[in-house]
Amino acid sequence: MIGHLRTWPIVLALTIVSAPLVLMYVFLFVDTISNAPAGSFIPNEFTLEHWSFLWETRPGRPSIWRVTLNSFLFATSTAALVLVISSMAGYVLSRLNVPGRTYFLAGVMVLHAFPAITLIVAIFLVLQVVGLYNTLIGVILVKAAIDMPLGIWLMKGFYDTVPWEIEMAGIQDGASRFTVWRKLVLPQVKPGIFALGLFAFLLGWGEFILPQVLAPSGNAQVLSVYLAGLIADDNNFDMNMFKSVGLFYMMPVLILFFVFQNRLMNIYGGGSKG
Amino acid sequence: MNASRDIAESARTPIGVRAAQSRLHLGWLSSSKGLGILFLLPAVVLVVLFFLMPVALTGVFAFTNMTTATGITGGAYQVSPGTLRVLTDRYGMGELAERLGQPTYVVDEQGLAALEEKGIDKNIIDSLRDGLLGKTYASRRELERDIRGLPDRPNTRTVKSISEEFSRSLANARFSSRESLIAAAEAIDPDLTDEEKEALAASTYTGWTWTTENFRRLASSPTTRQVLFNTLFFVAMTLVIFNTGYAMVLAIATHYIPDRPAGIFRIIWFLPRISPVVIYVLLWKWLAWDTGFLSAFLSNFGVRPRNWMLDTATNAWFFVIVINGFVGASMGMVIFASAIKAIPESLFHAASVDGAYRWQQIRHIILPQLKWPILFVTCYQTLSLLTSIDQTLLATNGGPGGATEVWSLWIYHTALNNYAGNLQYGMGAAMALVLVVIGIVLSLIYLRLFNYNALVAKPRIEL
Amino acid sequence: MRILLEHFSKSFGAVKVIEDMTLEIKDGEMLALLGPSGCGKSTTLFAICGIHRVTSGRILFGDRDVTNVPSQERNVGVVFQSYALYPHMTVADNIAFPLRIRKMPEAEVKRQVEEIAGLVHIEGLLGRRPAELSGGQQQRVALARALVRRPNVLLLDEPLANLDAKLRLEMRSEIRRIQLETGITAILVTHDQVEAMSMCDRIAIMNAGEIIQIATPQEMYRNPRTAFVAGFLGNPPIAFIEAEARDGSLAVKNADIRLPVPKNATVPPDGTPVIIGIRPESLGTEGDATIRGRVSFIETQGRENLYDITLENGSVLRSIQRVRDDIALDDVVEWKVRSDDIFLFAENGERL
Structure with a gap:
């Protein structure tokens, strides 16, 4: 049913429209374990400091x-x-x-x-x-x-x-x-x-x-x-x-x-x- | 053969014996009706408690002026400068308000009885009755002067305790019932008219009352028109662009590519739906905030960083529609994709042989097949978009400046959460009632769209 | 156990499916309820086992009136067309289910399951799941489960319909063997006359909610009460031609053929339109009446051939004979029929 028509233009188009979503979810992972210099999004160091909420309870919060x-x-x-x-x-x-x-x-x-x-x-x-x-x-x-x-x-x-x-x-x-x-x-x-x-x-x-x-x-x-x-x-x-x-x-x-x-x-x- | 003889013999045993041994204890659990009612009961209870009752109560609350201040259960009658001002302003009874607000002393039988109770000398009471009964004083000093002028000349302490009993002021008094309020007012002014009593009770009542004010306000407020327009704009744009349009593009596009990439794209587009809404919107904020991705990325091209989501009304609308639309697209995608899958492959083959191009396949084979799914999705999503609140609340919270305030969010801001802190339950209920009515109408239409009778085949076991 | 339906009627809403049916199934007998689909035979079966309520009339098991007794207490064994085995249970658990429901001690359950498994020859399959069995094996399990609690009556609802031809033949005799060995009263619901004739002691043939005739297979074949019964039994089926009584014999319509009135039929008055039924095996080389026609079709069946004879009025008769080399398509033949083998029906289908 796919026939003889090329599929890569479709895949490319879908990839472009899906890019923002992928970007957001990828950075959901990346940002939790790294730091990036101000004004940039390329991480330059690995860290677990963002996970400190697991062992430190913030004042005024449960x-x-x-x-x-x-x-x-x-x-x-x-x-x-x-x-x-x-x-x-x-x-x-x-x-x-x-x-x-x-x-x-x-x-x-x-x-x-x-x-x-x-x-x-x-x-x-x-x-x-x-x-x-x-x-x-x-x-x-x-x-x-x-x-x-x-x-x-x-x-x-x-x-x-x-x-x-x-x-x-x-x-x-x-x-x-x-x-x-x-x-x-x-x-x-x-x-x-x-x-x-x-x-x-x-x-x-x-x-x-x-x-x-x-x-x-x-x-x-x-x-x-x-x-x-x-x-x-x-x-x-x-x-x-x-x-x-x-x-x-x-x-x-x-x-x-x-x-x-x-x-x-x-x-x-x-x-x-x- | 052993078994067969056994069975043969038992099949010939007299009925009485067999019946007795095969008698089972089933009770009401065996009857369809008994079991059915028992099984339906929990569902019915939940439906009554959380659907029927709230619908009815929304209708009831809509006709009240309930707020945080009035409380939900009844109130009291509080005379205060504020309520007396209401009496003056709203009812034009300034003179009455002044009289009731004044400290007043009245020598009456009620006060005399109280004195007797207190154990005041009988002679003093008698002379008070003979000399001062029925007199009214504007100040305590005047009353006490007259008491001292009585033949028995009570000492100062007694005078104080006597005058206390004749104080009939209403200022800052609180009454638990209407009767006690009226009684106290009549003590000051026995000639109150019914109209005055009514006004007094109404202006001092702290609880909620019945009113149609909410609907009058809704109908006349310019905000209503604005929010209504926002809602329709939001629903129409999201529905057309994403929930049906884009969903269809996704379904058709993934139909034409190999299974593996198609599966990956479907999963990607499913992420917004399965992600908890708070996280999903957080990701958008990360994208749009002034220190977020867009700003940082565009600053490379000299664009000033800003909060893209709340920058202008246009931007806010863009994000609200995209955020809601990305969630909605996946439902249409799955439904349309399965409808396309149901098209017999031979149709596609026949079309290819005929030399039909892809877009002709789409037009003549796929789209006709999607007629009912589109109707279904449109109907279902109209309802859910009308009442969608989570994404918009978390993303723009109706901002900037109320530009993206939609009806359901307006209810939330009126009745459940606002800065002033005085939540207007009654007003919120009136707004909700509008949605409830729309909801009932639309879901009845939705019911009509489906071949309902085919769904209710008669049970084949008639027990 | 003897089963008796007395003036039994059943309607679904306004639709009357069965009206005033009376039917007795004798103790230890196997009776076929035979009829085309929609004739009410399954409805009758469901009424006997209690899945359907009776609209009016009575059902008796022996002397006990069970009309208002719930299904669970009627102790009827049913083998469904789809076998309805419980897919999540092993064969042994399937068979044991009715016993466990009756709270029979586990040791006794085990003994009885093994016993019945022996009877239906599935001893080796007890640990398997229904999905791992062939159709014939599933059928045997269903039989075992229906029989294990010694039911008052065994109901078989199209039990062979889902089997392929070879298995069908095998299970036909197996079911009959098991029924005979246990001596249980059984009712077989089927639309297949071969099944009914080969398996049952008696056949009750139904049409449109009514029982047309009850008889032994032999008697019913030889002596059908109506044209419907005659048409339903026999394969290849009987052929009918229209005729008219004239001068004490039967004149076939629009054809120059005269047939004598069979001896066992009453001679209809002249001018009465009648229907003549001739079975394929009755038409051939022997007989006292002659039928002339053209061979319009020859179907080879191996041992025998089936010939279609088209008469001059266009009606078609069938003849089954040993293979004959002397006959070719389009030959005109004059074949014989014994007048006593002719069935004579009135226009409304009643036998004359």
């Missing part, structure tokens, strides 16, 4: 490890919640005879497209009233709720591919619907569950606006808010240090993405949507 732990808790908890809830609800939408099932499915599709961020003012006020403002639990619940429609939608798609006959056979073998789900169907969608879990983890790990608004300070601060705070602080401007924190923050994402890129690209592209 320890990086505390913040990292928070980010980890935040991302894993939202991923776990999304997984549990959507693997159950997705199954119902795919397979079970429940009154109102079609309406719920339509609702999930609408919510899936619906921008939950518009509700943040109301959610902010509700969390303040119920006392979950500035707590990890509050923002975890909100994030899980926002990611859930996509999760349900994807899980329904995965369940749809499991042959009905397997479930019928299970029922004939005497298993309850619950056992059929747990022992026979769930193992068939394991790859899907894994991909969704990974995806939800990355979404949680990168999330900024929700923690920024709902849990901005103190013990509930996550990495994104911490880093944004560092950058916004005009008194300590140190781009290389920002980048080091950034790289530290982004490392898990890069590793997970490069290992599982094919599965993730499908989901990022909308998965089995539409």
Whole structure:
């Protein structure tokens, strides 16, 4: 299908338009372990000084490890919640005879497209009233709720591919619907569950606006808010240090993405949507 | 054969025995309905708590004047110089304000009862009642002079404690309910009209109240028009240039080059999407700041270093659109690429045989195939761009001077984070309500675009 | 165990698939539900095993009314067309699944799995996964899993459809052997008349949600109740020609051919339009009636040849005969048919 036409002009054009991105990400690495003379970007010395944030806590800021732990808790908890809830609800939408099932499915599709961020003012006020403002639990619940429609939608798609006959056979073998789900169907969608879990983890790990608004300070601060705070602080401007924190923050994402890129690209592209 | 005989025999066992031994304890978990409701429950709870309730509450809050100052839960009635000024200015009741603001002493039954409680001599109380009941004094001195003039002549200490009980001033008093405020005001001026009571309560109330003021302000403010225009400009430019246009270029270009470089380019263009937004924008700042890459690079050519991102409104828009667009392009890229992949190869071969050039292939084979994916991406991305906030907030924060303030950012600045510190929740909710309505309409359209009925095949197990 | 469907009806929404069907399957018998796709045979099967609800009527297993008994408690063994093996379990775990669900002690599970594996000849495959098995082996595993818990009845839903021709032949006799050895009551759902005839004690032939005829394969072949049944059984199939009753014999329409009325049929009144069915093996060198036509096609089958004879009115009859060198394409032949081998149907398809 590529035919006899030359491909190098295309490759060249793509390389040129991709150059700024590549440049930015290359210097994300380079700048964290080197210094360059003023006004230049060619590094002239190797250093680890930009990584000092790992062992020195800056005054007035929480320890990086505390913040990292928070980010980890935040991302894993939202991923776990999304997984549990959507693997159950997705199954119902795919397979079970429940009154109102079609309406719920339509609702999930609408919510899936619906921008939950518009509700943040109301959610902010509700969390303040119920006392979950500035707590990890509050923002975890909100994030899980926002990611859930996509999760349900994807899980329904995965369940749809499991042959009905397997479930019928299970029922004939005497298993309850619950056992059929747990022992026979769930193992068939394991790859899907894994991909969704990974995806939800990355979404949680990168999330900024929700923690920024709902849990901005103190013990509930996550990495994104911490880093944004560092950058916004005009008194300590140190781009290389920002980048080091950034790289530290982004490392898990890069590793997970490069290992599982094919599965993730499908989901990022909308998965089995539409 | 052993097994077969065994099975043959058991197949002939009387029914009663078989039924008993095959009876299983399944309970409600075996019924589709029971299990379904149980399985849906957590999802329903989250939907109600974090979607339905907030939508409803956004609607409710939009009709209040809630701010940080009023608090979210109820308030109190605080008489202060400020509230009395409101009474004067807004309600034109300057005379009433003055009267209520004055220190005033009234000899009334309430005060007399309080004296009795205090254990003041019965005779003194009686003579106060006979001589001074109903009298009003503008100052404590005048009242005390009259008390001393009573037949019993109480000593100075008693006089002080008596006069204290007749103080009826409202200045700087705080009341937890409307009733106690009105009662106190009536003690000073028993002839208050209902209208005056209403004005007094309204002007001294510190909590929030119902109002349609937010929408009136939104409709009349020139800022609204500016932000609305910014939003439409932002969405249209990003959508057309990057989310569909550039995404399509990427998908088609990577289609025509060998798999290996194509894969590398796809990964590169995926980086913006997977990078946490804070880092991604940080990289752009590094590129654009006055000590950043662009400035340093261009200084070699004698260009003055500057903050390219916030230098001018045009530059700011350029960066906002590019930053958002690079993130959005990858979604379209993946969707379009898989749509192109789904085109049967024989079509391409046939086209090559026909001597079709590449751009003709694109026009006649690829583009028609992308009609639905483009519609999908447009619909989906319109919604997400309308409400996109992270990148713009971190990059320009609406600057310079509000040039890149879009609707969702405006909500954030009004209700969640501003320099003045008085967050206008009610106003923010009203702004959000506008987006909620747009969001619901657009996502219903989105729902219509898909063959919804095909998605809801009936369950084949009717249990 | 005897299975009885009494006045069974099933509709999906407004669409009635089965209406008022009554069917008895005798204890230890293997019965085929035969019919074209969409005739309701799978629906009937799903109703028996409880996957579908019955709209009206009753289902009895022995004397027990199971109409409202959930699937799990009916103890029906089903072999699906796709076998529906659990892909993430080994063969042994697949077979053991129904036993473990019943909380049978592990030692007993092991014993029974091995026993049944012996019966269906898969002893050597117990440790493998379904994906590592051939179609025929998967079929045997599915049978073992359906039989291991000693079901009241074994349902086979197009069990051979996914096998290639050679395996199909092998599994046909294997399934029958296993059914006979266990003496289990079995229902075979199929659209393939060869399967139904070769494997089953009786055939219930269905069309459009109705049972047209129930009989042994032999009886059904020899004595079809309607033209539909006659057309469904036999390969190559029976050929039909239109005719009219005249003077106590049958005049083929637009052709100068007269056939006598078979002895077992009632003589229709003159002028009645009828349909004559002639099986390929009935048309040949022997018989008391003559049919004249042109050889329009010869299909070589090795041992025999299949000849298409086009009559002067354009209808086509088929004849299967030993290979004859004396006949070439376009020859005009006069072949014989025994009048007793002719089937006579009314216009609506009912046998006369």
